[in-house]
Amino acid sequence: MVGQTTNNANECPFSGTAPEAQGCPISDPAAMAREFDAFQGPYQLDPAEALRWSRDQLPVFYAPKLGYWVVSRYDDIKSVFRDAILFSPRNVLEKITPATQEAQEILKSYDYGMARTMVNEDEPAHMVRRRALLDHFMPEKLEQQQDMVRRLTREKMDAFIDSGRVDLIDGMLYEVPLLVALHFLGVPEDEIATLKTFTLAHSVNTWGKPSDQKQIEVAHDVGRFWQYAGEIIEKMRAQPEGTGWMHHTIRMNAEIPEVVTDSYVHSMMMAIIVAAHETTSLASANMFKTLLAHRDAWNDICADPTLIPNAVEECLRYAGSTVAWRRQTTAPTTLNGVDLPEGAKLLIVQASGNQDERHFEGGDTLDIYRDNAIDHLTFGYGAHQCMGKNIGRMEMRIFLEEVTRRLPHLRLADQEFVYMPNTSFRGPDELWVEWDPAQNPERADASATRLYRSFSVGPPARRDIARKVRIAEVRREADGILGLTIEDAQRRALPKWSAGSHIELCVGDYDRKYSLCGSPDDDSYSVAILREDLGRGGSRHIHDTIHAGAEIRMRGPSNLFRLDETAPHVVLVAGGIGITPILAMADRLKTLGRSYELHYAGRSRSTMAFLDRVTRDHGAVLSLYPRDERRRMDLPALVAGLAEGAQIYACGPERLLSALETLTDDLPEGTFHFEHFSSNAAGIDxxxxxxxxxxxxxxxxxxxxxxxxxxxxxxxxxxxxxxxxxxxxxxxxxxxxxxxxxxxxxxxxxxxxxxxxxxxxxxxxxxxxxxxxxxxxx
Structure with missing residues (x-):
């Protein structure tokens, strides 16, 4: 077992000193790779933080202590998941610590014969079986499970609601997911205590590093689990009309035995009890621990339950229970510039990818308003994405809705969090919480606590992912351009952002996106909005109605126009209001001391926003093109003069972007980057x-x-x-x-x-x- 400690992000995770201090290997990625240990130290304390150095310096590396190639960046992990043929899942359930001879003999004595299951078999067998067994996991089928999950949750809460202190895992988060899993599978519910021992043994056996003596104990438990699964299957075969996914699997075994084989049924019974239960139990514990440690987020959810679905996704991203998964190459290949031989074993660390700031703005911070939280890799991706993802989401949402409504004053108790050392799954053994029963809302109004909010099965509705903000200042940036300073409605710091980011303002019936153009170091945001009288009405409405002190809603920040800060030279091109993201990029490049130039065109100086600031801060590299002064940007000359490796970033009217696209058609891919601020899409007719x-x-x-x-x-x-x-x-x-x-x-x-x-x-x-x-x- 390993205890939870905290690390300062600015300290070396190995020594607690500043990274540049003598003795910290973080400045030497090769040394970090050599010393990487998945079973102790930083990885067990905080896997995402432990691999920050890797995301930044060596995103694919070989770890000799583990015998695996470690993959830490979001895009690389996703590309591995996408290609299930080149990156085979065949080693997912392989014991990461080889079994001793004695342990192998013990397993043989139980006739243990774990075969391929849904998570670790290759194509085409995997997809044929998945297609045959998918129906029960569809959202419309899972909707029928919601009442049962809520009933079980309430029964558990009723048992401890007046106690004032409980281990939330023992009191609810272990048993409810197990009962839900058994109900979904159609398995009898009368041996929960036995199953608890078995599932823990299976996890240690597959992903842990047990001692030789522990391997003997685990082997007996795994063997008994195998036999127990077989006994359950025989009981279920005697109930041909039984309901649940395993009954369906058994019927498919009878109908298409060449696809759903006997050994497959037995192996899936054992594997899915763990998969359907353990991951949800651990993820739920992580969710409550995370939210109670981030009190602002907890309070926001208590005040606005519509935030719950996205809060669950953000917790799955920030502190999911599935830390890492495994793959094995079937041919030599290259991943992010690193050559991998055939048969290379990969540890793909989703926990690290989920905090990769190349994909998630401020990825190492919790933000329940994050509008791309659903992009997390906790459920995997592609052909082998977790079929039970919507069951887990449903349970976690109901847990959070019931607890925040009935115990909004819940708090973490003082404790040391203990985790089972392993490569792939993470969640505390215990989660002690406290509250004052005298403050329980149902003591004042028992009926109110039964009025709950339900959520449709599936991903969160985007309309609910918006934070309340206040307009702190309204100003004129130029003719027809309104400048806004936006702050959090509760005066909290807004999330950090990077050059090229945008937000979406929800004002009245209009949702409109605007690039951020202030300083990323500010706690507030700045945007500039051009009034477009011939547009769809959003900018006119904002110009006519917005005022200082107004409270609106906002989504973001998001960055879909990300700046490559390593380019040897950057040419920035802005047309009109397109200066907003380009200005943030110019500021960033200047701060980094990078080589860049800025070209800014507009109808006239009076209509060009931020002209004084642009001239003051970037005058040495600035070229201005006010049309009424007969100055025009020479785009062909600009493109023709590009140095090798230089990149162009442009934002502005369609004709500007189209011209640059034509001129750069024959240049290397990645030379021209652009962002539109309008679309021709008119919806479906x-x-x-x-x-x-x-x-x-x-x-x-x-x-x-x-x-x-x-x-x-x-x-x-x-x-x-x-x-x-x-x-x-x-x-x-x-x-x-x-x-x-x-x-x-x-x-x-x-x-x-x-x-x-x-x-x-x-x-x-x-x-x-x-x-x-x-x-x-x-």
Whole structure:
């Protein structure tokens, strides 16, 4: 067991000294790789923080003490998950600590024969079986489980509500997920104590580092677990009309024995009891520990229960129970520039990827308003994404809704948190909480505590992910341009952001995105809004109604226009209000001492926002092009003069971006980066659309996309998670890979070359051309 301690982010996780101090190996990534130990030290205390050095310096490295290649960055982990053929899951359930001869003999005495299961078998067998057994996991089927989960949760809470102190795991978070799992599987509920021993043994056996003596004890427990699973299966075979997923699996075994084999049924029974129960129990404990340690977030949820679904996703991202998973290469390959041989074993650390600031703004901080929290990798991704993800979400939401409503004054008790040492799963053994029963809301009004809020099964609704903010200042930035300073409604610091980030303001019936253009070090945000009288009304409404002191709602920050800070030279191009993200980039490059130049065009000086600031802070590299002074940007000369490796970042009117795209067509990929601040997407017109089919090759599904439905909505209705933000083809967050088919591209994210290639599409707006069938890597 390992105790929980805390580390200062500015200290060496090994010595507690500053990284540059003598003796801390963080300045030597090769030394960090050599010394990496997954079973003790920093990784066991905080796996994401322990691998910060890796994310920054060596995102793929070989750990000789473990015998695995460790993968720590979000994009690399996701790319591994996406290719289940090159990166096989065959070693997922392999004992990470080889069994002793004595332990192997003990397992043989129990006729132990764990075979491949859903999580560790290769294609094509995996997808054929997954397709045959998926039905019970669909959202509409899981909706029927909600009342049962809430009833069990209330029964457990009723037992301790007046005690004032409880180990939340022992009191509720262990047994309820186990009962839910058994009910879902159709397994009898009469041997919970036995199952508790078995599931712990299975986890230690597979992902832990037991001593030789412990291996003997664990081997007996695993063997008994194997025999117990077989006994349950035989009882269930005698109940042909039984309900639950395992009964369905047994019926499939009878109908298609070549697909769902006898050994597969036995192995899945053993594996899924652990998978369906242990991960949810640990994730729920982590969630309560995290939120009670972040009191502002806890209080916000108590005040506004609509935040619960996204708070659950953020807790799964920030402190999920699945720390790492494993893969093995089937051929030599390269991952982020590192050559991997055939047979290389990979430890892909989702906990690290989930805090990668290249994907999540302020990734190492908890933000229950984070609008891309659903992008977390805790459930995996691709063909082997956790089928039970929506069961876990449902349980965690109900736990959080019941506890925040009935015990809003709950607090963490003083304690040392203890965890089972292993590579892959994380959650405290105990979670002691306290409260004053005299303050229980139901003592004043017993009926009020029974009025609960329920949530649809599936990912959170984006409309609920918005924080309350206040307009601190309104000012004129230029003719027709309004400047706003925005602060948290409770005067808390707003989340940190990086150059290129935007927020979405929710004012009246309008939701509009605006780039941040202040200082990332400020606790407040600054935006500039151009009045567009011929637009869709959002900017006019803000100009006409917003005032200092007004309270509105805000989503973000998000960054879909991220600056490459390593480029040898950066050419910044702004047209009109497009100066907002470009100014933040110029500020950042100047702070870093990087080489850059800034080109800023507008109708006239009086209409060009931040002109004084731009001139003051960036005058040495600034070129201005006011149209009324007959100064025009020479785009061909600008592109022709690019040095090797230089990059262009541009934001402005469509004609500016289109011209630059044409001029850079023949330059290396990644030379030209752009951001639109308007979209031509007008939504779906069912009378002028054609229905089509989309085959999801990773999930084994074929979806019918009706003329009045977006591809994105059809995918999400099938229980497949796809991130989405703007729903206008602006942001690129809903992008999926296209394997086959012609696409009617309607986004403003892809370049002309990318559209012509038709290897990617935005599911929120683009469709299959001519109603034809398409294949997607999803």
């Amino acid at each position: 069912p009378d002028n659309e054609q229905a089509f089919q989309a085959e999801l090759t990773d999930s084994g599904l074929v979806l019918d996309v009706a003329a009045d439905t977006t591809l994105l909505d059809a995918i999400m209705a099938a229980g497949i998670d796809v991130a989405c933000d703007c729903r206008e083809g602006l942001c690129g967050s809903c992008e999926v890979a296209v394997i086959e088919g012609e696409i009617d591209h309607r986004d403003v994210v892809l370049t002309r070359a990318e559209r012509a290639e038709s290897k990617r599409m935005m599911t929120c707006c683009s469709r299959a051309k001519g109603g034809a069938r398409i294949k997607l890597a999803l």
